[in-house]
Amino acid sequence: MAIDDKTIEEFLKSEVKINDYNPMLKALWYDGNGNWVKAHDQVDSLEGKEAARIHAYLHRKEGDLWNADYWYRRSGESRPELSLEEEWRELLLRYMQ
Secondary structure (H helix, E strand, O other): OOOOHHHHHHHHOOHHHHHHOOHHHHHHHHHHOOOHHHHHHHHOOOOOHHHHHHHHHHHHHHOOHHHHHHHHHHHOOOOOOOOHHHHHHHHHHHHHO
8 A cells, every 4th residue: 555645745835734744644744844863863762663774764865874773773774676656655654654
């Protein structure tokens, strides 16, 4: 299942709702709005596979593949063979449900 552009646009414009989001969605919101540092801050000190999965994506986006692979392993997954945009979309779909 994919996520459509309208849903993404609405999500990224939903600044009022950000306080209602869990840390994974907050991280994706900040990243999608161009603030990698704030996105990373959302998951940097969290435990658990969900936070590790977002953390992995963010380090992959940063270009730090060694660190990204560490976080993918912590999440119980491996680095996907997707573009960063496709991975972001898949994560958004996963955590919006």
